[in-house]
Amino acid sequence: MTASAVRPFDPSRVAHLSGRFAPVTEEVDETCLAVEGELPGDLDGVYLRNGPNPRFTPIGSYLYPVDGDGMLHGVRFEQGRARYRNRFVRTPALLAEEKAGRALWGGIESLIMPGPDEVGPQLAHTLKDLPDINVVRHADRLLALAESACPYRMTPELETIGKETFDGALPAGITAHPKIDPLSGEMAVFCYALEPPYLTWSLIAASGAVVRGPTPVDGLDEPMMIHDMALTARYLVLVLAPVFFDLSAALSGGSLIDWRPEAGTRVALIPRDGSPVRWAQDDAFWLWHTVNAYDAEGDGPVVLQYVQWSRLSLGAQAEGEANRSHLMSAVIDPATGRMRRTPLDDARIEFPRIDDRRIGRRHRRVAVAADSGRTPGLLPGEFDALRWYDTGDAAVPSRTWQGGDLSVGEPAFAPSPGRADDREGYWLAFATDRTDTSSWLLVFPAEDPVTGPLARVRIPVRVPLGLHGTWLPTQE
Incomplete structure (x- = not known):
C-alpha cells in the first residue's frame, strides 16, 4: 500500500508518541551514573529493557505497543557502581530509513511498504521487522524479540549482529x-x-540446538494473535483469545485486528513430549501476560496464573468499565477440558513477574506494575505503583509501593548470588518522573520492597515507558 492510499495520519495526536512514551533518538554511553541512596555490593550484572521507540516520525499509523523500532537500554552494576548504554536494534529496514533520513514503512494498520526504487529489491514490498518487545539471553545468544518474527541477535555491548534463525531451524521466528x-x-x-x-x-x-522444529498446532483454521505463553514441567500453555487477523479488511482500509467474543477463549495444553494437544474453553477474555503455570500434582490439573482483561485494547483506547483487569488463577483439567477461573485481585495491573528460577514450578511472590488510583490521566500501559502478592496464602494478600510523581515500568527480580530464596535479592524497575521527565532505575529490597527503593540510579536520557526487561547476572 502506498502513502497516498492511506487516510491522513497526524502523529502529534497519538498519545503514545508524546510525554513519557515519546521516543528518544540519542544513543548514550555513561560510565559513572549518579545514585541516590546506596547500591548493594552484591548486585552484579546488567539489567536490559527493550521497547518500541520509532527512529523517525511514524507515517501512516502508529499502534502502541505493537509498532515502533526496538531500543535496548542497559544498566550494568558492578562493585556498587552503575553504567548505562542504549542502542537501537538496527534491522535492514531501519538501516534503510537511516540512509533516507525518514520513515519509509508505515505502522501495521496502514501497511505502507516502500518499493524497490526506495529500498532495493530485497526489502521492497516487505513488512518491517520490529524486534521491540522483549529481550532474553539463552545459550549465549542475546536476543531482541518481536511480536511474532525472527529475533535479532545482539552483542553484549548492544550492537546488532543480525537476524537469528537458530541455524536455519526456525526461519519463521518466534514470539x-x-x-x-x-x-x-x-x-x-x-x-x-x-x-x-x-x-x-x-x-x-x-x-542452543533446536531439538524440536516448528510443530503445527491443529485446530486453527485462520490466523490469531497470541502474545504470551506459560510453561510447566509437562506442557506449553497457550491462551487463544478470540483475536483474529483480517488481512482483507486491512487492505481495504479496515482494521487488521478483529475481536470476536462470541468465539470464546481457548487454552491449549501442548505436551512437551509431542503427544496430542489438550484443549479447554471458556467465555471470552484477553490475556497479554501470564504470571506462571505449574502442574498441580502428577497427571492432574494445570494451574495458570495471569492478568486477565475483558477484551483486547490497543493504543489509547479507554480502559474504563468496559475493559477491566484481574489477577486470575485458572485450574485446567487436561483430561476433561474443564477450566475453573478464580479472581485474585481486580486492581488495574500489568507486567506480572516472578523469580524466573521458579518458571514452571510453584511460586509464591508475584510483582506487578499497578494503578494506585491516585494519579489521574494515566495512559493505557502507564502505572504509578508497584504491587507484590503472596499467592502461597489462600487470601492472596498484596502490598503496594506508590511512586508519587513517578510512572513505573515492569519489575524484574535480581537474586542475590548463591541464594535460592526469592526474598533474598532485589526488584528492579525503570521509572520516569511526570514533573520533569527524568528517568531512574529503582532498586528495591526483595525482603520488604514496599519500604521503597534502596537506590535510585539516574539515567542520562529519558527511558520511554514500556515494555519488557531481564536481569542477566555476571555469575550464573
Missing part, C-alpha cells in the same frame, strides 16, 4: 515471550503466522 525451563535450560517457543500453519511450537536445548 516475544519464550519461556526457559530453569532446571533443564530448555527454551520453549511458539510462533503465529498469517498463513498456514497458523500456530507452531518448538523446543531449543540449553546448548
Whole structure:
C-alpha cells in the first residue's frame, strides 16, 4: 500500500508518541551514573529493557505497543557502581530509513511498504521487522524479540549482529515471550503466522540446538494473535483469545485486528513430549501476560496464573468499565477440558513477574506494575505503583509501593548470588518522573520492597515507558 492510499495520519495526536512514551533518538554511553541512596555490593550484572521507540516520525499509523523500532537500554552494576548504554536494534529496514533520513514503512494498520526504487529489491514490498518487545539471553545468544518474527541477535555491548534463525531451524521466528525451563535450560517457543500453519511450537536445548522444529498446532483454521505463553514441567500453555487477523479488511482500509467474543477463549495444553494437544474453553477474555503455570500434582490439573482483561485494547483506547483487569488463577483439567477461573485481585495491573528460577514450578511472590488510583490521566500501559502478592496464602494478600510523581515500568527480580530464596535479592524497575521527565532505575529490597527503593540510579536520557526487561547476572 502506498502513502497516498492511506487516510491522513497526524502523529502529534497519538498519545503514545508524546510525554513519557515519546521516543528518544540519542544513543548514550555513561560510565559513572549518579545514585541516590546506596547500591548493594552484591548486585552484579546488567539489567536490559527493550521497547518500541520509532527512529523517525511514524507515517501512516502508529499502534502502541505493537509498532515502533526496538531500543535496548542497559544498566550494568558492578562493585556498587552503575553504567548505562542504549542502542537501537538496527534491522535492514531501519538501516534503510537511516540512509533516507525518514520513515519509509508505515505502522501495521496502514501497511505502507516502500518499493524497490526506495529500498532495493530485497526489502521492497516487505513488512518491517520490529524486534521491540522483549529481550532474553539463552545459550549465549542475546536476543531482541518481536511480536511474532525472527529475533535479532545482539552483542553484549548492544550492537546488532543480525537476524537469528537458530541455524536455519526456525526461519519463521518466534514470539516475544519464550519461556526457559530453569532446571533443564530448555527454551520453549511458539510462533503465529498469517498463513498456514497458523500456530507452531518448538523446543531449543540449553546448548542452543533446536531439538524440536516448528510443530503445527491443529485446530486453527485462520490466523490469531497470541502474545504470551506459560510453561510447566509437562506442557506449553497457550491462551487463544478470540483475536483474529483480517488481512482483507486491512487492505481495504479496515482494521487488521478483529475481536470476536462470541468465539470464546481457548487454552491449549501442548505436551512437551509431542503427544496430542489438550484443549479447554471458556467465555471470552484477553490475556497479554501470564504470571506462571505449574502442574498441580502428577497427571492432574494445570494451574495458570495471569492478568486477565475483558477484551483486547490497543493504543489509547479507554480502559474504563468496559475493559477491566484481574489477577486470575485458572485450574485446567487436561483430561476433561474443564477450566475453573478464580479472581485474585481486580486492581488495574500489568507486567506480572516472578523469580524466573521458579518458571514452571510453584511460586509464591508475584510483582506487578499497578494503578494506585491516585494519579489521574494515566495512559493505557502507564502505572504509578508497584504491587507484590503472596499467592502461597489462600487470601492472596498484596502490598503496594506508590511512586508519587513517578510512572513505573515492569519489575524484574535480581537474586542475590548463591541464594535460592526469592526474598533474598532485589526488584528492579525503570521509572520516569511526570514533573520533569527524568528517568531512574529503582532498586528495591526483595525482603520488604514496599519500604521503597534502596537506590535510585539516574539515567542520562529519558527511558520511554514500556515494555519488557531481564536481569542477566555476571555469575550464573
